[in-house]
Amino acid sequence: MDSKNLINGEWVIPEEDTKDVYNPSNIGDKVGILHYSNSAHVKHAGEAAQLAFKDWSKRTGAQRADLLYKVSSQFEEHREELALLASTEMGKPMNEMLGEVTRAINILRFYAGEGMRECGDVIPASQKNVLQFSKRVPLGVVGVITPWNFPVAIPIWKIAPALICGNTIIWKPAEMASLTATRVTELFVEAGLPAGVLNLVIGKGSVIGNTLLEEVKLEAVSFTGSTETGQWIASACAKRNIKFQTEMGGKNAAVILADANLSNTIPAIISGAFSSAGQKCTATSRIIVEETIYEDVKRELNRAVSKLKVGEATDPAIYLGPVASRDQYEIVTKYADIAKRGNIIAEGICISDLNQGNFITPLVVDGFEIDHPLIQEEIFGPIAVLIRVKSFEEAIQVCNNTIYGLTASIFTSNLQKGLRFLDEADAGMVRVNLETAGVEYQAPFGGSKMSSSHTREQGTAALQFYTQVKTCAVNFE
Secondary structure, eight states, X not given: OXXXXXXXXXXXOOOSSXXXXXXXXEEEEEEEEEEOOOHHHHHHHHHHHHHHHHHHTTSOHHHHHHHHXXXXXXXXXXXXXXXXXXXXXXXXXXXXXXXXXXXXHHHHHHHHHHXXXXXXXXXXXXXXXXXXXXXXXXXXXXXXEEOSSSTTHHHHHHHHHHHHTTOEEEEEEOGGGHHHHHHHHHHHHHTTOOXXXXXXXXXXXXXXXXXXXXXXXXXXXXEESOHHHHHHHHHHHHXXXXXXXXXXXXXXXXXXXXXXXXXXXXXXXXXXXXXXXXXXXXXXXXXXXXXGGHHHHHHHHXXXXXXOEEOXXXXXXXXXXXXXXXXXXXXXXXXXXXXXXXXXXXXXXXXXXXTTTTOOOOEEEEOOOTTSHHHHSOOOSSEEEEEEESSHHHHHHHXXXXXXXXXXXXXXXXXXXXXXXXXXXXXXXXXXXXXXXXXXXXXXXXXXXTTBOSOOBSTTHHHHHTEEEEEEEEEOO
């Protein structure tokens, strides 16, 4: 499959700069060709989005919802095909990708439903015979920049609310998810997408990112990716006085207190740390354990992790697929080499040829100080560090000892401590007896500190970002 741009309803295949795409489960298996765009493509997409906004913004919520419902049906019809493409492009296990496509279907239908909900308030006026009210109106052209680790769900949870609010979009996906992005966009077109409403431009951030952020007329940018890039995007948007939303890194903690039910806790820890090969901003990378059950937790983690199988993403027997690229493999491998200098508590097994793909076995270690890079830096791979604490109070302190604040969990049977944790853990999403990942699509998603620009994605909170408030008053005397 070849990647291609969609600009003003027309498919465009740039030919100047290309790159072969290989399956991370089998690095000798070519799965497609990536065609890189240039600045002219981005500018053309911006012009198309501006032109399309005039009509799209005037359509009713019901009319815009109709498109989202049709796209959801296309996703449903092509669910397995889309999941397989993403699995072969970036390595997520097939069962996880099927769940991700289903999540995207639900998101599309959720926001389609928002097309018929209230979008303002009636406000009392101090004068007689004056009707005063507010309404939320679309922003205009929105830039959407998405990562590779959730190649279907994250784009949809940005695109769907932007569209239902009446905005038009320029979408730049991550390079490692460009084939999937092309197929996602094809499904929008097959559902009747009007020309220019959603424009797909594929390319290198260093080439087209600057053009998008500095030269195209935008009213907002929604970004998910690295903290470094997110800070640069925030700065560029602030200079232009346009809205920005940046979802960035995480170094998420799961606290296990002495009264935790380990039969429920350990599976949640395993899922939080190792599903998606740990390649998600909500992954559990710090496991903070009260000392009286520390040895019990080590034993149970060893038992569970040693059974985790790593292999080809389409193999139903595996729990983890490969990491998404050779670059990612080399980065995570360096952290794994450092981790193995500590105490190895548990390690999974690879059932495929290690040299065939970008396979990294899940790893749990301990023996590192609180300020060590393994405990402070986002690894974005299947490595978790165990940390011993003496009390609940120390657990909170260690949990908050990070520049990030995306999500945190506690496992306990003590309701009072669970509720205290919800108040005292410095994270945007806090959970009791649940894994750090897995926040539902109808709930606000976002973090504090260096994890997020403090706006929220998903749920009805997303509608606030993609609109602006207009205050209206009418004297009908």
